[in-house]
Amino acid sequence: MIEIGKRDIQRLAKHFGITYDQAEARYTVFRKAEKVRALRKQNDPNFGKICKLFDTIKRQCTVYAARPTVCKSYPDGKRCGYYDFLKFERSHQNEPDYVATTQHHL
Numbered sequence: 001m002i003e004i005g006k007r008d009i010q011r012l013a014k015h016f017g018i019t020y021d022q023a024e025a026r027y028t029v030f031r032k033a034e035k036v037r038a039l040r041k042q043n044d045p046n047f048g049k050i051c052k053l054f055d056t057i058k059r060q061c062t063v064y065a066a067r068p069t070v071c072k073s074y075p076d077g078k079r080c081g082y083y084d085f086l087k088f089e090r091s092h093q094n095e096p097d098y099v100a101t102t103q104h105h106l
């Protein structure tokens, strides 16, 4: 799950030239169980599900300059840090269906 805040949504809205409400509806979803807003996901042949803003052909982020704050916390590079994280977890878990999360543990 990629948690997203108001500034992140504002940045995406500006990036796509749409309103805040449009960006929120199009790219995010409120997850009742965790009580947080997160980026929507799409189907992915490698991972089952991955961020909706990920280009599943080129295997990279489509909004890199406007990516959410949580994505910026991953080590730098021109690729999606979350994708790299999934790859890393997958190779270490050796479980093809393993899906990592970015939840914070209190």
Ligand code: SF4
Pocket: 002, 039, 051, 052, 053, 054, 055, 060, 061, 062, 063, 064, 067, 068, 071, 079, 080, 081, 082, 083
């Ligand atoms: S860096 Fe990855 S997780 Fe973040 S918005 Fe881009 S594709 Fe999505």
